[in-house]
Amino acid sequence: MAAAARTLAFAENELILCFHGPLLYEAKVLECDYWEVEENGEEGPHYLVHYQGWKAKWDEWVPESRVMKLTDENRRRQDDLAKSVVAKKAKTGKGKAVGTAVANGGEGSGEKRGTKRGRESTVDEKEELFLRRPEVKIPVPDFLKSQLVVDWETVTKHQKILSLPRKDNVMAVLNQFRLSVGPGNRKKATARDKDLCDETMEEIIHGLSIYFDKALGSILLYRFERQQYVEIKRKMPDTKMSDIEGQGCRHRSCEWRGGVG
Incomplete structure (x- = not known):
C-alpha cells in the first residue's frame, strides 16, 4: 500500500470534534494508528480519543x-445537531437537556466542508434511526467493574496478555451457566417446562456466542492484543473465537452489553 494512502488526517494531542451517539463532542486525540485488515475489524486510520470532561473509561x-x-x-x-436531537425528543415527550456536543457513531456520519446535500440527508436519516433504536440496560456488578479495571491495567500498562487457546473459554463458561440454571435443577418443573427451558437456553447461549464472535475483533480488544488476535x-x-478466548474479553463483553455507568 502506498505511503500516501496511510496518511493520518489528525495528530496526537490534537483537539477535535468526534461523533458519539447522535451528537458531536469535543475530544482530544491520545493515539493514532493505521489498522490493517482483520476479519471482524476495520482497515484504515483510527484514533484513540478522550472526550473532554468525560471519565477515562x-x-x-x-x-x-x-x-x-x-x-x-x-x-x-455541533450546535445544530444538539438542537435537532432536543427537538426530536420533545416531539416524543422525552425532552431532556442535551449538552452541546458531538454525535452519530455510525460510519460515514462525520461531514467535512463541501459535503453534498445528498450526504447530509443520509446523515439525518442515520441520526433518526439511532434515536429510535430500542435500548436495553443491563446492570453490571461492582466486582465485575473492578475486574475490568484490573484487566485494563494488566494489558495496557503492563502489556501482559493471556496465552491462547484457553480451557476456560467463553463457550465453556456458557455451558457451565446452562447446566447451573437448567430445568434439571428444578425439582418441581414439568416435562413441558423443561423442554421449553432447554429450547430457550439454547437460543440464549447461541446468541451470546454469536455476539462475542462478531464483537471481539471490532470492540473488545485492546490495541496490544490485536496482533495476537490476527x-x-x-x-x-476454522475455530470460533468463543472456543478460544477467555476471561478478559468475556468480562469486556458484559461491559459493552450492559453499558457500565
Missing part, C-alpha cells in the same frame, strides 16, 4: 470517519 478507538476538525463551521454543526485467526481459521 469512555476513551475509545474510532475510525477517521467519526472525527472532524475543531473549526467554527464544525462547531455550528495470529490466532491465521493459525485456527
Whole structure:
C-alpha cells in the first residue's frame, strides 16, 4: 500500500470534534494508528480519543470517519445537531437537556466542508434511526467493574496478555451457566417446562456466542492484543473465537452489553 494512502488526517494531542451517539463532542486525540485488515475489524486510520470532561473509561478507538476538525463551521454543526436531537425528543415527550456536543457513531456520519446535500440527508436519516433504536440496560456488578479495571491495567500498562487457546473459554463458561440454571435443577418443573427451558437456553447461549464472535475483533480488544488476535485467526481459521478466548474479553463483553455507568 502506498505511503500516501496511510496518511493520518489528525495528530496526537490534537483537539477535535468526534461523533458519539447522535451528537458531536469535543475530544482530544491520545493515539493514532493505521489498522490493517482483520476479519471482524476495520482497515484504515483510527484514533484513540478522550472526550473532554468525560471519565477515562469512555476513551475509545474510532475510525477517521467519526472525527472532524475543531473549526467554527464544525462547531455550528455541533450546535445544530444538539438542537435537532432536543427537538426530536420533545416531539416524543422525552425532552431532556442535551449538552452541546458531538454525535452519530455510525460510519460515514462525520461531514467535512463541501459535503453534498445528498450526504447530509443520509446523515439525518442515520441520526433518526439511532434515536429510535430500542435500548436495553443491563446492570453490571461492582466486582465485575473492578475486574475490568484490573484487566485494563494488566494489558495496557503492563502489556501482559493471556496465552491462547484457553480451557476456560467463553463457550465453556456458557455451558457451565446452562447446566447451573437448567430445568434439571428444578425439582418441581414439568416435562413441558423443561423442554421449553432447554429450547430457550439454547437460543440464549447461541446468541451470546454469536455476539462475542462478531464483537471481539471490532470492540473488545485492546490495541496490544490485536496482533495476537490476527495470529490466532491465521493459525485456527476454522475455530470460533468463543472456543478460544477467555476471561478478559468475556468480562469486556458484559461491559459493552450492559453499558457500565
